[in-house]
Amino acid sequence: MSDDARAFVPGHVTGFFTVDRDDDPTKAGSRGGGIALSDGVSVTVEQAAETTVELDGEAVEMEAVERVLSALRAEARVTAETPLPLGSGFGVSGALALGTALAANAAFDRGLSYNELVTIAHGAEVQAGTGLGDVVAQARGGIPLRLEPGGPQYNYVDAVPERARVEYYTLGELSTPEVVGGDTEALTTAGERALSAVVKEPTLPTVTRASRQFSREAGLLTDDVREVVADVTDAGGDAAMAMLGETVFALGTGLTDAGYDARSCAVYPAGGTLDE
């Protein structure tokens, strides 16, 4: 048995989504679309006497991670590193949950399959209330379209077959539990409309256009984000808001062309995996 293991999980900006509730957390989740990012989360899991979780050198409380470890009957020291900000729409908690599942499975020799680990991480996120679709998207990579909600046994995931440079710029945080826990009927209607537009024309420009429309229709677009998206459009670029955070993502050099000091990465084609 190896005592420690390391996994990498891509970040994921959600452009649009629905809320699909179910008593069974492996059936609950969301439909929607987004982009998996080469900026992601590296997660190391080591056997330990007591579970601790550290993100970029700071101790953090992460209910989803604790639930994953408890499902795997593991006490571990989890240390994660990421260039992505927490609570800003990059799926950091989902990446931590999935990365912990992959690395703990290896470190503790649990012998579970990929989909079993995704199911555990997805269920943990749903039960913690910190995400509905990130884990599934981060297990797919690329530009995932989640056509049916839930974990791998119930969902159906397609993708936009493209690659691109992606830039992002964060203005602040938004609370996923607050938005997802409230009345989500209008949001889900807007999410379904966006998804059906992208299914009809699965290309990157349709993803960003549908995402912009979703953020307006769902009432989630903040004034600050609206302004940045407009600046990118004025500069000839293509941008939208990342759900759920005060974050703008843009294709190509959209944000830097508009004068923003944005971070750049790229579509990450693979799902989360153990390191070599």
Add this chain to the structure above:
Amino acid sequence: MSDDARAFVPGHVTGFFTVDRDDDPTKAGSRGGGIALSDGVSVTVEQAAETTVELDGEAVEMEAVERVLSALRAEARVTAETPLPLGSGFGVSGALALGTALAANAAFDRGLSYNELVTIAHGAEVQAGTGLGDVVAQARGGIPLRLEPGGPQYNYVDAVPERARVEYYTLGELSTPEVVGGDTEALTTAGERALSAVVKEPTLPTVTRASRQFSREAGLLTDDVREVVADVTDAGGDAAMAMLGETVFALGTGLTDAGYDARSCAVYPAGGTLDE
């Protein structure tokens, strides 16, 4: 419209498989397990007056590729490059079919989704008789376990959540159409037994052990391959036969440790994608 586009699709060694026939090529296929390889096929598609297909500088007849282009209503010059030998169990024809679908979709702006392109490539391979499960595995990447046959709308794919260095050594060719077109009842029974062993314990050593057993039970193990696999085992390594070819694949440095001049690559974690 861009006039040309390029895609990369990983190679895929199949360790064990079933033959699942169906009149609908998107439902037909196979269950089984294998390893997607970082050695793969780069496919460039350019618009042309007449369709031609070139592999490593030589004109080739590739029914699956022609079927893909015809489904996409495209006349194109297809040029492919690969370090992998053809007809030796690496899924080169599947990679060419999927790579052509991905690149032609971009070059001709066809606006299809990833799963639609996989379905077209899978159906083309099945109808050409050159493969049953490679395309689906090459669209997943990693160490795919195909639990249900067919294209993305019907199948169910899981994976072994590991990474590894992989070596391979080829002694000769085997004909996929000949094996797959004949009586496959015993082969399918052996394939189901292997798959259920790996589902019970989804780890790489189980994949190679189940693959060795499958090659014996299915009556596909040749004397030459048997000898190489035994040499690797004697040297403390772990190897099996790639279906369908006179090819041995080994984990880690198994083949070089046994004195063979093997080529080395690695598990490739992503499915086939357009180049950036």
